[in-house]
Amino acid sequence: MVLIPFLLCWGSFLNVLSHRLIRGVDIVFQRSRCPLCQKNISWFDLIPVFSWLLLQGKCRQCRGAISALYPFIEILTPLIMIPLILWTPLRYIPAYFLFFSALIVTIRSDIEHLLISRFVTLFLIPVGLLLSSVNALPITFLDSLIGALLGYGFLLAIASLFRWITKKDGMGQGDLELLAFIGSFTGIIGCWMSLLIGSILGTLYGLLCTPLSKKTSVKIPFGPFLSFGAISYVLWQQSILNALFGF
Ligand SMILES: [Zn+2]
The missing domain is CATH 1.20.120 (Four Helix Bundle (Hemerythrin (Met), subunit A))
Structure with a gap:
């Protein structure tokens, strides 16, 4: 059960990786920013799935829509990794x-x-x-x-x-x-x-x-x-x- 939070966070990391690899942004040292207003995102708005649901898929600062791909990837990660680990x-x-x-x-x-x-x-x-x-x-x-x-x-x-x-x-x-x-x-x-x-x-x-x-x-x-x-x-x-x- 302890695996699920870890895998949700891993999914969140894969989201960031995907976003940054395509744009050529620094993967390790840059803080997470809103892709629309470029403002830094606080740690409490980076909780996988829950933050997106809580903010109804919008940025806290500019209220711009944040892609549903974020929670999709965060949920997909444990859904495929848990059977992998078990089987x-x-x-x-x-x-x-x-x-x-x-x-x-x-x-x-x-x-x-x-x-x-x-x-x-x-x-x-x-x-x-x-x-x-x-x-x-x-x-x-x-x-x-x-x-x-x-x-x-x-x-x-x-x-x-x-x-x-x-x-x-x-x-x-x-x-x-x-x-x-x-x-x-x-x-x-x-x-x-x-x-x-x-x-x-x-x-x-x-x-x-x-x-x-x-x-x-x-x-x-x-x-x-x-x-x-x-x-x-x-x-x-x-x-x-x-x-x-x-x-
Ligand atoms: Zn924003």
Whole structure:
């Protein structure tokens, strides 16, 4: 139970990280400011979820709207980290904790800005390779390496084909790097399953939401769906592998 407050605060930190990585703001030394009026935020207004609810999603000083993504990410963090901690063998938890944290940062920045920071995808691929080679992940180094290359290569092929047919960009560079990062932490099968689950989730979302909005060219970020695909795979990988291969 002591974990929940810690994970809510960790979610709050991931919110800040996502916000600052995209804007190139100092991560460690700058105090939290209101993104609208730039005034410093007091510690008692930084309590995860509760402060946002108490202030009804508005800044105490300028009364400007504070994004609902803040409490969303703060609640999402314990919701996915607690099953991870309960269901995963102890020696894999640190690596997956880092993996999930990077995916949460990606989910936030891609929903908010349609941008994915390389600091939480591309630059962490060597970490995935290293962790797999020291048995901190349940995949081999080779599996991690091929997973990363496959993730990048497959999306590159789809993106090129899409551009050739429609003469439009359907996928961003960030999505390619994200799937490469996912492949480096989950291997070949994980990379495929994340893409498969992510594509199903994305298609369902598109089908449910497109008729509601009049704009047909509205951009839907793919990163959050890939991330949720990877999170689902990691949490349920034993059942998925059982169903696929019977082991
Ligand atoms: Zn403000």
